[in-house]
Amino acid sequence: MKDLFDDLPDVPEQPHPALGDTAALLALLERWVARGWLRALDRALAVFLHREVPDAPAPLLLAAALASHQLGRGHVCLDLAATLEAPDLALSLPPEGDDLSDPPPLPSEVLGGLTLDAWQEALTHPGLVADGAQGAPGHTPLVRGATAPGHQHQGPRLYLRRYWQYEQEIRARITARLDTPADDAATLATALDALFPTTATLDWQKAACALAARSPFAVITGGPGTGKTTTVVKLLALLQALALGRADPPSARPLRIRLAAPTGKAAARLNDSIAGQVKGLSLVELAGAVGQQGVDIPTLREAIPTEVTTLHRLLGSRPDTRHFRHHAGNPLTLDVLVIDEASMVDIEMMAAVLTALPSRARLVLLGDKDQLASVEAGAVLGDLCQRAEGGHYTPRTADWLEAATGTPLPTQYHDAQGQPLDQAIAMLRVSHRFDAASGIGRLAEAVNRPLDGGHTAKEKRRAVREVFEKAYADLARLRLNEADEPALDKLVVEGHPAGFVDGGQGRTDRRGDPIVPPLGYRHYLEVLRTRRPTETSFGEGEDRQPFDDWARAVLEAHCQFQLLCALRKGPWGIEGLNPHIGRALRRAGWLQASDLELEQGWFEGRPVLVTRNDYGLGLMNGDIGITLALPDARAPGRKLLRVAFPASDGSGRIKWVLPSRLQAVETVFAMTVHKSQGSEFTHTALLLPDAPNPILTRELVYTGITRARDWLTVVETGRGMLDEAVTREVMRVSGLGN
Numbered sequence: 022m023k024d025l026f027d028d029l030p031d032v033p034e035q036p037h038p039a040l041g042d043t044a045a046l047l048a049l050l051e052r053w054v055a056r057g058w059l060r061a062l063d064r065a066l067a068v069f070l071h072r073e074v075p076d077a078p079a080p081l082l083l084a085a086a087l088a089s090h091q092l093g094r095g096h097v098c099l100d101l102a103a104t105l106e107a108p109d110l111a112l113s114l115p116p117e118g119d120d121l122s123d124p125p126p127l128p129s130e131v132l133g134g135l136t137l138d139a140w141q142e143a144l145t146h147p148g149l150v151a152d153g154a155q156g157a158p159g160h161t162p163l164v165r166g167a168t169a170p171g172h173q174h175q176g177p178r179l180y181l182r183r184y185w186q187y188e189q190e191i192r193a194r195i196t197a198r199l200d201t202p203a204d205d206a207a208t209l210a211t212a213l214d215a216l217f218p219t220t221a222t223l224d225w226q227k228a229a230c231a232l233a234a235r236s237p238f239a240v241i242t243g244g245p246g247t248g249k250t251t252t253v254v255k256l257l258a259l260l261q262a263l264a265l266g267r268a269d270p271p272s273a274r275p276l277r278i279r280l281a282a283p284t285g286k287a288a289a290r291l292n293d294s295i296a297g298q299v300k301g302l303s304l305v306e307l308a309g310a311v312g313q314q315g316v317d318i319p320t321l322r323e324a325i326p327t328e329v330t331t332l333h334r335l336l337g338s339r340p341d342t343r344h345f346r347h348h349a350g351n352p353l354t355l356d357v358l359v360i361d362e363a364s365m366v367d368i369e370m371m372a373a374v375l376t377a378l379p380s381r382a383r384l385v386l387l388g389d390k391d392q393l394a395s396v397e398a399g400a401v402l403g404d405l406c407q408r409a410e411g412g413h414y415t416p417r418t419a420d421w422l423e424a425a426t427g428t429p430l431p432t433q434y435h436d437a438q439g440q441p442l443d444q445a446i447a448m449l450r451v452s453h454r455f456d457a458a459s460g461i462g463r464l465a466e467a468v469n470r471p472l473d474g475g476h477t478a479k480e481k482r483r484a485v486r487e488v489f490e491k492a493y494a495d496l497a498r499l500r501l502n503e504a505d506e507p508a509l510d511k512l513v514v515e516g517h518p519a520g521f522v523d524g525g526q527g528r529t530d531r532r533g534d535p536i537v538p539p540l541g542y543r544h545y546l547e548v549l550r551t552r553r554p555t556e557t558s559f560g561e562g563e564d565r566q567p568f569d570d571w572a573r574a575v576l577e578a579h580c581q582f583q584l585l586c587a588l589r590k591g592p593w594g595i596e597g598l599n600p601h602i603g604r605a606l607r608r609a610g611w612l613q614a615s616d617l618e619l620e621q622g623w624f625e626g627r628p629v630l631v632t633r634n635d636y637g638l639g640l641m642n643g644d645i646g647i648t649l650a651l652p653d654a655r656a657p658g659r660k661l662l663r664v665a666f667p668a669s670d671g672s673g674r675i676k677w678v679l680p681s682r683l684q685a686v687e688t689v690f691a692m693t694v695h696k697s698q699g700s701e702f703t704h705t706a707l708l709l710p711d712a713p714n715p716i717l718t719r720e721l722v723y724t725g726i727t728r729a730r731d732w733l734t735v736v737e738t739g740r741g742m743l744d745e746a747v748t749r750e751v752m753r754v755s756g757l758g759n
């Protein structure tokens with residue numbers, strides 16, 4: 022193996038021959054596909070365009086293939102100038118180098134002699150590329166991105182038309198909602214005072230609630246435990262109280278509010294937390310603070326929804342089509358839509374939601390802007406929140422906020438040049454889950470710091486190192502050299518409490534209740550074994566109760582621990598780790614399965630992750646089930662394997678599914694960080710691979726760390742990979758945001 026980037030040839034001055042000859046270009050793309058640097062789909066687009074429009078110049082075909090390739094990597098368009106600056110980033114080059122026998126030319130060789138002007142010139146082809154600035158007339162497959170007012174820093178971009186359309190749709194519908202902020206602060210101030218305790222300095226939750234009540238479109242972003250759910254529950258109470266307390270009785274009806282999340286798992290998690298929060302919310306003062314006679318408390322509480330659905334269900338997804346039942350012609354019937362975990366919503370879904378939303382309905386997005394975005398193209402929340410850190414509130418908003426909350430906005434968040442979008446975004450800045458004594462919170466913070474404003478890569482690495490040096494009670498670090506080290510087995514089976522201060526004993530939570538020391542997978546397998554019902558038949562209805570209770574206990578125990586990793590392939594990816602962990606659990610006596618079953622079969626105790634929505638079974642991408650053995654009534658003594666899933670409607674029911682009916686599942690002893698978004702585990706082990714990889718970024722590490730609730734073990738398999746990861750950021754290219 023030779024490093025791919027060794028001995029890079031000098032950048033040629035002349036355009037590469039493939040740029041002047043379409044046949045040569047298509048042959049080159051073929052070689053890139055053969056290497057896995059480009060997808061066959063990307064080349065197919067270039068071939069199609071060439072067939073339809075034979076005079077299309079080679080640089081245009083190349084740009085089309087590269088724009089298509091970016092979609093597979095999460096970018097909605099190709100940034101031409103950035104591509105010319107670092108051409109090799111435009112393809113999926115193997116990070117550890119390639120076997121360089123007969124290497125195809127690198128993108129840097131091909132694009133080296135091309136100037137931005139020449140490339141743009143080649144894209145001026147009315148048959149294939151429309152100008153976004155002119156509204157992209159016609160039906161061309163490609164659109165050149167226009168620089169929107171206030172977005173001058175964006176360079177020329179090339180879109181596949183569909184994605185340009187999504188971006189336009191999102192921008193237009195959000196902008197329309199930004200035009201109409203309500204400015205009556207007085208009524209709001211009384212209601213807000215009833216919901217939030219008085220504070221001397223600005224309470225960001227109160228400010229977020231105020232801003233979201235003011236604008237028909239609002240974003241509330243914040244890290245883990247900063248109170249996004251708490252704030253939105255208060256917001257919904259406030260909006261309902263105002264609606265019910267309206268002076269004009271015929272219009273005093275409760276708002277139709279829907280709550281949704283991108284995945285079943287995220288919906289179930291919000292379901293649990295929101296129901297608890299609504300029950301615990303004191304509404305006495307609020308109910309008395311609105312309307313002339315106040316509103317009836319039970320009616321108000323009843324009007325705050327607790328049921329969370331998935332976006333697919335909300336929009337009415339139909340099998341085998343990407344079209345939904347609800348769209349502009351058949352809009353959703355609601356007044357307020359709240360979307361949690363909005364960082365996971367891709368551009369196509371966000372456009373579908375906005376299109377199906379009635380123009381008068383409010384939209385509130387909740388999420389952590391710093392988390393990994395969806396695997397699909399588009400990081401909508403991240404793009405919208407690019408300026409959230411700095412606030413950028415105009416004097417008018419600042420005055421209004423002070424009137425509504427009773428506290429002045431600190432001056433560093435004022436900006437006379439603030440954009441309309443800035444006024445609709447609130448960032449929660451205080452974590453109520455992780456205090457100063459939490460290593461998880463400190464590590465998340467150190468990893469998340471952006472590399473700008475005088476914070477160098479070296480300083481950032483030092484800050485991360487210092488967190489580990491402080492021996493926080495909730496944080497452990499494990500260094501492994503090989504996958505078969507006993508320490509890895511100890512971690513996955515027992516949770517490796519020895520890695521934590523005092524073996525994880527003696528910790529208490531904020532209320533003073535003891536925190537259970539860190540556990541491994543043995544825990545759910547032990548619950549599986551010890552709580553197995555004694556009934557000899559798995560009946561229907563009531564008879565099934567003991568089995569449902571058992572499955573619920575096993576699923577709950579399973580959330581105590583999860584190993585996360587960055588990659589799919591190799592010994593440190595899920596493909597290597599899953600059978601490895603299965604064997605470790607078998608050696609420890611907790612699983613009974615052959616090697617073949619561990620690799621590709623079914624066995625009792627197998628945890629599985631659904632990887633594709635299955636509407637027939639009512640299972641969603643991201644759902645986790647556990648395989649359990651049930652008694653077979655027809656053949657006493659024999660067992661039947663069924664996979665138990667929690668019903669995603671928050672009802673607590675169990676869905677039992679035949680393994681053979683599950684079309685898209687994978688074993689989930691190890692889970693990729695991408696798939697873990699929207700989930701939370703009491704003890705999370707985050708395993709980093711042993712070699713640099715472009716997938717290993719600060720967003721990925723931050724997302725992995727913030728999945729941990731009480732305990733985090735960071736597993737390093739190669740020197741310096743944590744340092745490497747925390748200083749690399751995901752670059753997303755889009756035209757959204759300020």
Ligand SMILES: Nc1ncnc2c1ncn2[C@@H]1O[C@H](COP(=O)(O)OP(=O)(O)OP(=O)(O)O)[C@@H](O)[C@H]1O
Nearest residue numbers: 226243244245246247248249250251252294453454
């Ligand atoms: N202002 C506050 N004062 C004290 N505790 C709070 C406050 N706000 C939230 N909490 C508590 O902090 C915890 C986290 O709050 P919440 O679930 O609302 O945060 P979140 O941002 O939605 O979290 P997640 O990252 O899980 O989505 C909860 O236990 C909540 O009761």
